[in-house]
Amino acid sequence: MTNPPPTDWTATSPPVDDAAIAVNLTGITKRFGDVTAVNDIDLQIADGEFFAMLGPSGCGKTTTLRMIAGLEFPTEGSLQIFGVEVGTQPPNKRPVNTVFQNYALFPHLTVRDNVSFGLRMQGTNKREAARRADELIELVQLSGMEKRKPAQLSGGQQQRVALARALVNEPQVLLLDEPLGALDLKLRQEMQTELKSLQRDLGVSFVFVTHDQEEALTMSDRIAVMHEGNLLQVGRAEDLYERPESRFVADFIGQTNLIDATVADADMIVLTNGTKVKAPNPHPAGTSVAMSLRPESIEIGRPGTVPTEYEPTSLPGVVKSVTYLGHALVYDVGVDWIDLEVRTENVPAEQRFTVGDDVAIWWDRHADWVVPNE
Amino acid sequence: MSTSAGITEPRGWFRRVLQANAWLVYAFFYLPIVLLVIYSFSDNRNVGVWGGATLDWYREFANDEPIKTALGNSLKIAAASTTVSVVLGTMAALALERYKFRGRGFFDALLYLPVIIPDVTMAVMMLLFFAEAAKILGFSRGFSTITLSHIAFSISFVSIVVRARLAGTDEKLEEAAMDLYASRWQAFRYVTLPTIMPGVLGGGLLALTLSLDDVVITQFVTGGGWNTLPVYVFGLIRKGVTPLINAVSVVMLVASTVLVGLSLLAQRIRGGEPV
Ligand SMILES: Nc1ncnc2c1ncn2[C@@H]1O[C@H](COP(=O)(O)OP(=O)(O)OP(=O)(O)O)[C@@H](O)[C@H]1O
Ligand SMILES: [Mg+2]
Numbered sequence: 001m002t003n004p005p006p007t008d009w010t011a012t013s014p015p016v017d018d019a020a021i022a023v024n025l026t027g028i029t030k031r032f033g034d035v036t037a038v039n040d041i042d043l044q045i046a047d048g049e050f051f052a053m054l055g056p057s058g059c060g061k062t063t064t065l066r067m068i069a070g071l072e073f074p075t076e077g078s079l080q081i082f083g084v085e086v087g088t089q090p091p092n093k094r095p096v097n098t099v100f101q102n103y104a105l106f107p108h109l110t111v112r113d114n115v116s117f118g119l120r121m122q123g124t125n126k127r128e129a130a131r132r133a134d135e136l137i138e139l140v141q142l143s144g145m146e147k148r149k150p151a152q153l154s155g156g157q158q159q160r161v162a163l164a165r166a167l168v169n170e171p172q173v174l175l176l177d178e179p180l181g182a183l184d185l186k187l188r189q190e191m192q193t194e195l196k197s198l199q200r201d202l203g204v205s206f207v208f209v210t211h212d213q214e215e216a217l218t219m220s221d222r223i224a225v226m227h228e229g230n231l232l233q234v235g236r237a238e239d240l241y242e243r244p245e246s247r248f249v250a251d252f253i254g255q256t257n258l259i260d261a262t263v264a265d266a267d268m269i270v271l272t273n274g275t276k277v278k279a280p281n282p283h284p285a286g287t288s289v290a291m292s293l294r295p296e297s298i299e300i301g302r303p304g305t306v307p308t309e310y311e312p313t314s315l316p317g318v319v320k321s322v323t324y325l326g327h328a329l330v331y332d333v334g335v336d337w338i339d340l341e342v343r344t345e346n347v348p349a350e351q352r353f354t355v356g357d358d359v360a361i362w363w364d365r366h367a368d369w370v371v372p373n374e
Numbered sequence: 375m376s377t378s379a380g381i382t383e384p385r386g387w388f389r390r391v392l393q394a395n396a397w398l399v400y401a402f403f404y405l406p407i408v409l410l411v412i413y414s415f416s417d418n419r420n421v422g423v424w425g426g427a428t429l430d431w432y433r434e435f436a437n438d439e440p441i442k443t444a445l446g447n448s449l450k451i452a453a454a455s456t457t458v459s460v461v462l463g464t465m466a467a468l469a470l471e472r473y474k475f476r477g478r479g480f481f482d483a484l485l486y487l488p489v490i491i492p493d494v495t496m497a498v499m500m501l502l503f504f505a506e507a508a509k510i511l512g513f514s515r516g517f518s519t520i521t522l523s524h525i526a527f528s529i530s531f532v533s534i535v536v537r538a539r540l541a542g543t544d545e546k547l548e549e550a551a552m553d554l555y556a557s558r559w560q561a562f563r564y565v566t567l568p569t570i571m572p573g574v575l576g577g578g579l580l581a582l583t584l585s586l587d588d589v590v591i592t593q594f595v596t597g598g599g600w601n602t603l604p605v606y607v608f609g610l611i612r613k614g615v616t617p618l619i620n621a622v623s624v625v626m627l628v629a630s631t632v633l634v635g636l637s638l639l640a641q642r643i644r645g646g647e648p649v
Contacts, residue, residue, distance in 0.1 A: 098550070
């Protein structure tokens with residue numbers, strides 16, 4: 001992780017050095033009729049960064065990407081690529097290229113002609129374009145398939161052609177819209193690794209759209225989480241996972257237990273059952289909040305086995321269900337007013353709890369995190 | 375057509391009836407054609423009486439000035455109307471398939487009209503239209519009116535065939551082309567056109583066939599002694615049928631079959647070579 005500077009605990013969107021900004025969105029809004037697909041977002045993507053845009057279906061990821069590509073023009077706001085305002089420039093005037101969701105390879109052209117297309121359109125002569133296309137075809141390990149048509153390739157091979165076709169133009173920013181969405185799991189993981197190392201070698205910014213959070217977390221330098229056209233949070237994987245700024249992000253990234261609470265005073269919150277918990281991050285007194293507690297940060301034991309230092313952050317409960325995952329066990333524990341998910345390492349059968357067991361659960365005071373409810 | 379794997383083959387008598395039916399249908403279709411072809415080689419003025427084999431009728435066809443003029447007219451009109459209707463029909467297909475605009479649904483329905491309404495209705499409409507237009511613009515009926523009316527009905531067929539093809543191609547392809555530095559025109563020229571080319575060719579051949587075959591509309595809108603081949607043949611029949619008509623029909627039949635065959639072939643093959 002070279003690019004994003006380390007963050008402090010409150011600002012989870014690290015400021016980026018001005019000169020190194022590849023893409024700069026300021027107050028970008030896109031409306032289709034009365035649908036607001038993208039709502040007033042500010043976003044900076046650094047040069048050479050692997051940047052992911054993550055969010056549920058319909059949250060505006062593709063629309064944002066298409067605006068950067070020039071396939072859609074913003075309704076409002078400013079869009080700069082390396083300091084140049086490109087808001088209403090057509091796509092063929094921008095130093096960016098796109099790997100489309102379903103590749104959009106030209107079916108009537110061979111692999112080589114697909115890859116050399118961009119160069120040909122820019123006026124490179126046929127021989128030179130073919131030579132450089134072949135270099136890229138080699139880079140994506142498709143040598144020997146130059147003369148095939150896209151229909152004669154597997155999904156993974158088509159994906160590589162799409163990648164080569166975009167990269168041959170040496171774009172300053174490469175946009176990828178769910179490029180791995182159509183691949184099966186194994187191939188997907190292979191391509192993740194390949195894409196990541198390709199990006200590192202080329203040093204070009206990749207803007208990568210996905211709704212697969214694991215993909216986003218493992219591949220990216222930074223991630224933007226979008227929801228209903230809004231940009232909720234931008235940060236590194238651990239920022240989003242450990243220090244979410246909203247209930248949605250806490251819930252969306254990984255598994256978590258969200259326990260409703262009210263802020264008593266700056267760093268003390270009160271759970272629904274009256275338990276007082278010291279909050280790691282302050283919120284204004286009186287606000288309705290939720291305490292996010294990851295299933296793996298909760299310990300489980302027999303009643304009365306709670307270590308004294310954890311007494312203030314412990315609750316009695318009853319095991320409601322047990323799920324065996326092989327490497328882990330997931331307990332559904334009913335405490336006084338809600339059910340909590342607890343995840344532990346697998347243990348020998350006689351040490352496992354079974355449904356109906358009375359248990360105690362506790363967590364480290366620093367493991368919880370408070371997010372506003374609104 | 376071939377039976378699909380899941381359906382059990384009909385057996386016994388039922389199967390024999392089906393087979394007999396198939397033969398009957400084919401006989402119904404093709405016996406007249408076979409007869410037509412056979413008698414075009416018959417050395418007897420009366421159709422239906424075999425007088426020994428001869429190529430005289432084809433020779434007569436080749437030496438008959440009015441027929442050759444009519445054939446020439448047919449070809450000129452077909453060439454002109456096909457060219458224009460391919461361009462306009464393709465443009466209409468693109469507009470309807472790719473762009474949203476006010477009144478698209480209406481225009482869409484309108485485009486199918488010439489396919490649906492009877493030839494005679496179309497012919498009368500055309501005639502009335504040209505009669506009115508002639509008053510204002512002062513042109514005479516003939517080549518131009520025939521060509522215009524052929525264009526009018528061919529556009530529909532061309533755009534239907536091209537649209538079918540367009541519907542099967544991905545709109546994203548044009549975006550991909552523009553993302554790869556193609557201008558709008560280049561995207562059309564190097565990506566859209568090649569992918570819809572089979573449809574354009576197929577539509578064009580269809581238009582050509584329709585124009586070459588049309589009798590009804592042409593007969594209504596013609597004037598100034600302009601005759602196309604089918605109209606001329608139609609006139610000949612009134613004077614009595616001779617195997618000459620058979621010979622002419624066979625030539626037209628072969629030409630039409632070849633064109634339709636090419637049209638089907640064109641729709642099947644993938645787009646041509648690139649950039
Ligand atoms: N051309 C359009 N016309 C009208 N509405 C549109 C158009 N394109 C997108 N939208 C709407 O804008 C919103 C955002 O769409 P977008 O395609 O950006 O979502 P997404 O985050 O990419 O979703 P997915 O993960 O399903 O691809 C959606 O509600 C969508 O219906
Ligand atoms: Mg999308």
